[in-house]
Amino acid sequence: MGASIAITNRSLHDQVAGRIRDLIIEGTLEPGSRIDEAHLIEELGVSRTPFREALRTLAAEGLVIVRPSKGSIVRKLTPEDVFSMLEVLANLEKLAGELACERASAEEIDALVDVHERMMECYRARDRMPYYKLNQEFHSRLAELSKNETLQEVQANIQARLKRIRYISNEKPDFWAGAVADHEEMVKALKERDGQRLGEAMSTHLKRTWDRVRQSL
The missing domain is CATH 1.10.10.10 (Winged helix-like DNA-binding domain superfamily/Winged helix DNA-binding domain)
Incomplete structure (x- = not known):
């Protein structure tokens, strides 16, 4: 330092x-x-x-x-800690995706798509920390679009504790590329307001995060 x-x-x-x-x-x-x-x-x-x-x-x-x-x-998380949090987060964000497609305004969806586009700019520049922070913003704002305060509160609590874990999930180029592909699928479903498709994409993304980090714990 x-x-x-x-x-x-x-x-x-x-x-x-x-x-x-x-x-x-x-x-x-x-x-x-x-x-x-x-x-x-x-x-x-x-x-x-x-x-x-x-x-x-x-x-x-x-x-x-x-x-x-x-x-x-x-704080050092055990593999069991990480798995249990990602398991819950996968189901929370699945619900968030479904609710966002029902409840978000067109302007809110456009604003979230804009966060995604800025993420993609960082990915193309291989600028990892700014990408990571926009990624955190994307997931937080998607939870907000659920319009469910309890969901937002629990999602924010788990996401905060997993910050280091989410960062290392993109350490390898193929892992990062996979996460980007996941986000492209999420945004396609979001634009079409296909709640079931978005929910499944969110859940799958979190489950793949476990596969990407389990060997690093």
């Missing part, structure tokens, strides 16, 4: 949380590792208070475990 990750606005703890989150997603801060607070505070150029607030935010997302008097560690 170098000076390039320094925070420019020290008053915003969400910026600090965003930088630490990226370090966890990219694997710079490895699962199960202790977070060196003094080193990161210096690297990020922030004071202890916003840093600690950022850790609490990440703990609420399930990315960090804060241990009083023992320091914080990056």
